[in-house]
Amino acid sequence: MSHVLMPEPLxxxxxxxxxxxxxxxxxxxxxINEGRTxxxxxxxxxxxxxxxxxxxxxxxxxxxxxxxxxxxxxxHPLGSQAFVPMQQHAWLVVVASEARPxxxxxxxxxxxxxxxxxxxxWHHPLLxxxxxxxxxxxxxSGPGVxxxxxxxxxxxxxxxxxx
Numbered sequence: 001m002s003h004v005l006m007p008e009p010l011x012x013x014x015x016x017x018x019x020x021x022x023x024x025x026x027x028x029x030x031x032i033n034e035g036r037t038x039x040x041x042x043x044x045x046x047x048x049x050x051x052x053x054x055x056x057x058x059x060x061x062x063x064x065x066x067x068x069x070x071x072x073x074x075x076h077p078l079g080s081q082a083f084v085p086m087q088q089h090a091w092l093v094v095v096a097s098e099a100r101p102x103x104x105x106x107x108x109x110x111x112x113x114x115x116x117x118x119x120x121x122w123h124h125p126l127l128x129x130x131x132x133x134x135x136x137x138x139x140x141s142g143p144g145v146x147x148x149x150x151x152x153x154x155x156x157x158x159x160x161x162x163x
Contacts (some may be wrong), residue, residue, distance in 0.1 A: 002069070003158040005106035007092060010113050018095040018105075018121045020044040022084055022114035044116040047080040052142035059083070059135045061091075061128035068092070070158040072151045073099045073122040079140025083126065084114030086134040092160065093117075094124035099150040101158040108163055122150075129163065 008014060012021045022043045029040045046054040073096055085091060088111035096103040099122045109115065116138075117123050126135065140146055 002156070003101045003104065005070070005094065005104055005158045005160045007106045007108040007160060007163050010093065010107040010109040010115070015093075015095075015107060015115065017097065018115075018123070019080065019118040020116045022082060022116055023112055044082060046082065046116075046138050047119050048140040048142065049078040049119060049146075051144070052079050052140040052146075054138055055141045057137045057139070058086070059126055059137050061126040061133050061135065062131065063128055067162070068127060068160040070094055070101065070104055070124050070152075070160070072149055073104070073124055074147060074149045075099075075120055075122045076117075076140065076146045077120050077148060078142070078144050078146040080116055080119050080138075081140075082114060082116035082138040084136045084138075085109075085111050086136055087111060087130070089128070089130045089133050090163070091129055091133060092127035092163070094127060094158075094160070096122040098122065101152055101156055104158045106158075106160050127160075
């Protein structure tokens with residue numbers, strides 16, 4: 001049985017159980033460089049976990065087949081993972097409190113919104129809506145196994161409603 005996920009707008013309040021929204025909020029900014037640059041300061045804190053080091057990577061995503069069906073979730077138990085789009089294209093974020101199709105939530109992120117998924121939060125891999133989209137990713141490098149995956153039984157999952 002498939003659950004239907006209705007994409008909801010990505011807001012700080014709605015996403016709070018899963019991590020942080022990363023965007024250029026005016027209240028978290030100040031001018032630097034003789035007033036020529038606005039710094040949006042400390043929008044999220046990377047959590048590399050014990051013995052981990054924060055790293056920067058670029059992920060280049062391509063769309064999943066339509067309709068997008070969530071057949072698996074993953075989590076990173078040793079560190080957080082942040083995704084910040086490098087182009088102004090909307091994209092989707094699927095997270096869950098438990099690794100079950102019925103616990104999934106889908107957020108529609110604007111092209112100027114990123115997320116930091118908290119350590120240990122179940123989520124689907126990157127979901128882009130354009131033919132190709134790049135993301136700056138901040139996550140963890142270090143010892144230990146930092147990936148757990150759960151694949152749903154055949155016929156189970158969640159289908160994302162068209163956006």
